[in-house]
Amino acid sequence: MVKKYSLYTISLATFLALFLVSLGYIYILTVKYRQDLLAKEIEEKINFARAFHDIRMSPRWTQLASLAELEKEILSFAPLQDIKYVRMMDSSGNIEHSSVEGERGRRIEDPGIAQAILSGKTVIQDEVVGGEKLKKIVFPWHEAGVVSVGFPLRGIEEATRTAFIRDISIALGGVTFTLLYFFLIFRSIINPVRKITLACEQIRKGNLEVEIKNSPKTEIGELASSINNMVRDLKKSQEILEETKSALEVRVEARTRELTRVADSLDQKVKEKTQELQEKINDLERFQKLAVGRELKMIELKKELEDFKGKNNE
Template sequence: MKNRLVLKFFSAFSVLILIIVFVLNFFISLRLREHFEQKISAELKSNAVLVADILEKNLAEGKFEEIQQKTSQLANKLDLRITVIDKDGRILGDSEQQPSLMANHSDRLEVTEAIKNGFGQSTHFSDTLGINMKYVAVRVDQSDRILGVVRFALPLSRVQPEIRIIYRVVLFGTIAAVVIAMIVAYFISRSIILPIRQVKETAQQIAKGDFSKRVRIKNKGELGELAESLNTMADELQQKMENLRRLDRVRTDFVANVSHELKTPLTLIKGYIETLQNKAINDKAKLSKFISIIKEHSDRLGYIIDDLLSLSELELSRDCVNRTELDLQEVIEEISLGFEQALAEKKQSLTVSTHGDSFSIQADRNKIEQVFANLIDNSIKYTKEFGRIEISLREQDQMVCVTVGDNGIGIPKEHRDRVFERFYRVDKARSRELGGTGLGLSIVKHIVLAHNGKISIESELDRGTKVSVTFPRN
């Protein structure tokens, strides 16, 4: 049942509409009836006053025959029953009946009221005519003397059809109002429920794992906000899922890479040992050559494991930095000295320039040395002979920025963002040949982040590379 909620809303609206309309209808009908009856009474009264005026003289003089005659004539013209009664209730004239045959009317409500207040009215059964009538009576006075009462009577059966017409008009109005209100209620229910249903369906699909689903509601107010929140939540979930997937991929890649990197030197070591076991053990020259190769590969294994250990140490906790005050210029110049041999071999130059006065920061000396050793090592490795390596230190507000630049082979654009990943190398074979594992920049990045610093790389193929690291002063 897809439209269950719409139906619920619609039914609730309908009940409300029906209650309101019928209560209104009841009061309107009542009020209209009252108004109509008052109008009839007022008309009867003004006519009765006129007739009373006409009959006043005859009453004063006691001319009963004339009274009876005029009563009949006037009643005929007005199409009403007219009764003339004296102050004691005796009938002096009546348009419908012989006065002598009629009972004393002093007990009639409208008559007593008229004698007392000048005007009276009531609705009751007429003994004379045997039907329900509406009566209106006015007193006829001369100076202070009460002469009698003129009474008008209208059969209720003449009033009721008109009231019924009023009822019918009100009823039709009511039905039209109900129909229109229900149509409007249906569309309002739909306009409220449809977006809610859309939100619900989207939420269900997101719950099932389809994070690409979004709600399209242009509605302002709470519903729009709800849809927006749901969309934001879906965005975040999607982002998180992508991150998780990426992390998972990185982790599997990492395990594969570690195994591979460790396996290569191990296989080589095993191969040399086996050769030695077979026969080479007796060949002195080969023996010492093989042993030095085996040592070289086990050293490599050691480096890789050291690198992996410092990476996981950095990843596990940032508290592994032992901060002391150190002068970056001094550290860099000292590190550069260690590369003199390597620079000389490739006939490369290294210069250090400074812009500012003080380059002291709070940092872990060993780790900062690792950062610059790695960056200088990269620049030497990936720059051809006669290349230039330039290190510049700059003071920037509360930061110290160091750039290690070279005019080497550069990094193709598509690799630039990935060189900080563990084991990532642009040219695997070449890098391995140069002794690289692809862990260097990854370690550098982790150390910089552990010092709340920033790292960025700019590079152009065949032009050179610039790695900038920024450390906060404290």
């Protein structure tokens, strides 16, 4: 037996599938948005490191009055760029200048320094400082040093979260609208179709008292009205058929009685004719016996006559 699925089940499954697809699409968009933001942030920080490198390599760097004041002036731009720190380090990891107070002169073990210097390309790394996740840009500014820029992912995560909440809100609004639309569809189409199906099942079983109650304002309502009219016509036809059947039964019964009466009459006549025939047969048998007896008597008389003649001749 083929398994049947109701329109309600199919519609609900379709809705759930679309909802899951929408969630997946939102997730993909959110991930892509985060990647784009991160790429943009990385590009900005690389440009910042490159600008810092260009200033550091400028001939006027050594002509400026106070190195400490110049360093303070340059590194004051770091907070404006949402930067956690800016460090200028030599190839050994010794910090020559830093936006973090007290770091100058310290040494940091970082394999990204040698990698950036040897490749001549910017190295991007992940690190955690004080429990906060950072992205680190290691930019080679000459063969003996690098500019290291670390920036938090907090802004990216907040922007991603905001975008995700916005998209989810839009999706939920769409889901709410879809649910409302689905409810209206169920109320105006699926539910009436289910009523029509149940009514047709009752009609198939022979129940012609079924009446589908539905508004005739829609095509489904017109279909229900047509089925109701069809049931009424079918009921009338059945009543006419029953009346015709009853009339035919009466006529058949009368004809049967008549035929029975004729048959009984014929049977009686057959019996009478049979009796008459039997009597005639009996008469013939008696006549035959009499004829045979007479013939035998004649033979005996003839023989006696011949004997008598013989005696007279002697």
